[in-house]
Amino acid sequence: MTEFSTVDYPAVRSCPFAEPVEHTRLREQQPITKVPLTGGGEAWWVARHAEGRAILADARFSKDRSRPNYPMPGFDEAMRKQFRMQPPSMNSMDGSAHAAERRAVLGEFTVKRLTALRPRIQKIVDERIDAMLAAETRPLDLVPTLSLPVPSLVISELLGVPYSDHEFFESRTMTMVSGNSSAEGRSNAMKELTGYLGELVLEKASEPCDDLLSRLIERRRQEGDLDLQALLGMAFLLLGAGHETTANMISLGVIALLEHPAQLAMIKADPGRTPAAVEELLRYCTIVDLGGTRVATEDVAIGGVTIPADDGVIVSLLSANRDPEPFPNADALDIDRGGRHHLAFGFGPHQCLGQNLARLELQIVFDTLFRRIPALRLAVPMNEIPFKSDAPIFYGAYSLPVTW
Amino acid sequence: MRLTADTGLCVGAGQCVLTDPAVFDQDDDGIVALLTDQPEGDAANRAVTAVAVCPSQAITIIEG
Numbered sequence: 001m002t003e004f005s006t007v008d009y010p011a012v013r014s015c016p017f018a019e020p021v022e023h024t025r026l027r028e029q030q031p032i033t034k035v036p037l038t039g040g041g042e043a044w045w046v047a048r049h050a051e052g053r054a055i056l057a058d059a060r061f062s063k064d065r066s067r068p069n070y071p072m073p074g075f076d077e078a079m080r081k082q083f084r085m086q087p088p089s090m091n092s093m094d095g096s097a098h099a100a101e102r103r104a105v106l107g108e109f110t111v112k113r114l115t116a117l118r119p120r121i122q123k124i125v126d127e128r129i130d131a132m133l134a135a136e137t138r139p140l141d142l143v144p145t146l147s148l149p150v151p152s153l154v155i156s157e158l159l160g161v162p163y164s165d166h167e168f169f170e171s172r173t174m175t176m177v178s179g180n181s182s183a184e185g186r187s188n189a190m191k192e193l194t195g196y197l198g199e200l201v202l203e204k205a206s207e208p209c210d211d212l213l214s215r216l217i218e219r220r221r222q223e224g225d226l227d228l229q230a231l232l233g234m235a236f237l238l239l240g241a242g243h244e245t246t247a248n249m250i251s252l253g254v255i256a257l258l259e260h261p262a263q264l265a266m267i268k269a270d271p272g273r274t275p276a277a278v279e280e281l282l283r284y285c286t287i288v289d290l291g292g293t294r295v296a297t298e299d300v301a302i303g304g305v306t307i308p309a310d311d312g313v314i315v316s317l318l319s320a321n322r323d324p325e326p327f328p329n330a331d332a333l334d335i336d337r338g339g340r341h342h343l344a345f346g347f348g349p350h351q352c353l354g355q356n357l358a359r360l361e362l363q364i365v366f367d368t369l370f371r372r373i374p375a376l377r378l379a380v381p382m383n384e385i386p387f388k389s390d391a392p393i394f395y396g397a398y399s400l401p402v403t404w
Numbered sequence: 405m406r407l408t409a410d411t412g413l414c415v416g417a418g419q420c421v422l423t424d425p426a427v428f429d430q431d432d433d434g435i436v437a438l439l440t441d442q443p444e445g446d447a448a449n450r451a452v453t454a455v456a457v458c459p460s461q462a463i464t465i466i467e468g
Binding site for chain 1: 415416417418419421422423425430432433434435453456457459460461
């Protein structure tokens with residue numbers, strides 16, 4: 001074990017937007033090394049951008065969660081069991097099986113298809129901001145008024161999940177990913193959400209509508225391969241990944257921009273710079289630090305070490321994105337840095353399917369929010385915002401009081 | 405410069421289309437399609453970026 005084994009990994013972010021100091025130290029001194037994990041077990045921690053990127057693109061590393069050493073830091077044994085019981089999806093498949101699942105829905109996420117959604121997303125954002133402006137009391141919490149409903153509305157419309165059920169699916173998802181849920185609470189939330197989506201898939205199979213799930217069912221039917229369990233896995237993955245992630249990025253992005261007024265002024269003056277700002281915010285916030293978990297399927301020599309077959313590996317996306325080699329002055333938010341090579345969406349065949357939907361939502365939200373409420377500010381000092389430092393999967397803010 | 409795109413490797417991330425929609429496109433199933441395989445000038449520079457950000461190494465520069 002390493003000299004740093006007095007802490008378990010991942011370490012907690014002590015400052016909201018800084019990487020933990022233990023992570024910096026590993027990257028500088030032992031960029032690929034075995035570390036003990038929070039909640040038990042161990043894995044190879046890959047700290048630098050270059051090796052991280054190489055591993056995520058390397059087919060010798062598996063994403064199959066059923067492998068014994070698959071790293072699930074922050075999870076106790078009960079949570080590991082539950083996590084493995086999630087409906088199987090492409091997120092835990094490899095090679096051609098993964099490619100076949102991904103290709104079945106890729107057409108829904110092309111840049112062209114998403115660009116066509118822009119007016120609808122703009123309308124959703126405008127309606128939420130209308131509601132904020134009409135609110136009789138301030139401060140208000142940005143999470144339930146804007147951060148969460150925007151991606152939730154967008155993904156539920158795209159998939160064909162009734163938005164009227166949003167409180168149900170948002171709260172179950174929240175319970176599954178929150179740091180302060182009980183094992184029983186998580187287990188029940190997963191069962192309820194799985195049951196709900198199972199029924200929804202059955203409904204769509206008998207009465208198709210104009211939505212992603214119906215189109216996917218029709219496609220599978222034509223291919224003679226209608227597997228309702230696989231469809232449930234896809235629905236479960238896309239619904240959860242489609243709202244909780246972007247919601248966290250909206251909250252953190254708003255805070256980061258408010259804390260960097262000169263950069264905020266640049267995008268207010270020229271929305272043409274917003275796409276670059278979104279890219280930089282994705283790198284700077286890296287809400288899914290542990291999106292790069294894998295298991296080696298054979299011995300792999302990399303960066304001066306040999307990772308043995310069957311060992312767990314964590315490519316720390318946060319550490320890679322704070323690596324000064326590809327990102328000079330990496331701890332600074334700089335919307336002009338041209339940092340599109342960040343790993344916030346991962347890398348390799350599993351790179352986030354919904355990344356361009358997320359980009360579009362973030363661009364529209366930041367542009368519209370600061371144009372329509374230019375005096376927006378935090379209603380509490382940043383150190384009073386409850387950040388999700390305890391959450392094992394997604395970083396973000398539990399609530400975000402704002403005023404103007 | 406001459407480009408080639410491997411539709412078998414492509415994972416449809418769309419990073420190339422974001423980089424230069426005049427050179428890179430996606431078919432209806434999300435897979436890369438080249439609009440030209442000989443980008444010139446600034447487009448050639450952008451193609452270098454597209455190769456670098458492609459998550460599946462599906463785009464290759466076959467001639468400098």
